[in-house]
Amino acid sequence: MFPGVVYALLAGFLGAVASSSAKLSLGADYLKGVCEMGLKTWGREDRIFQLDIESAPCDWLHIPLRLMCGGLLFTCNAVMWTFFAKALRLSSSSAQATVTTTASNFISSAFLGRLIFGETHAALWWVGISLTLSGLLILHGSANRESEPTVAKKNE
Secondary structure (H helix, E strand, C coil), X not given: CHHHHHHHHHHHHHHHHHHHHHHHXXXXXXXXXXXXXXXXXXXXXXXXXXCCCCCCCHHHXXXXXXXXXXXXXXXXXXXXXXXXXXXXXXXXXXXXXXXXHHHHHHHXXXXXXXXXXXXXXXXXXXXXXXXXXXXXXXXXXHHHHHHHHHHHHHHC
């Protein structure tokens, strides 16, 4: 049971990383802004870049960064589905793997959104996610109870 849970948690986290990669590669000019901010803060004492051409490298650098994020999107999705398949195989029920992956994805998405994009969530969002996770835990608990009698019948 434990390895299935670990694979399900990793699958949820990789799903969140994949969605963050998609947001970086297809979203607004976030990567260009990060590039410009990095150039402004890099080498403050020496000021290697002059003010008028300071953002010129960022006009083209964001394109390979977006392509790398797109590659990360497909890689994370492929590994996520592999881990999810392993979680399904190693878990006692498919509901357990699905619920664990979903919960991990929700929580990881919230933390990655805060870490990468500086997103904040209102109290209502946290109430909603708490209710969703509570429902998932109830579903997880009922899936375990349904599988126990089946195991007992097999042993008899």
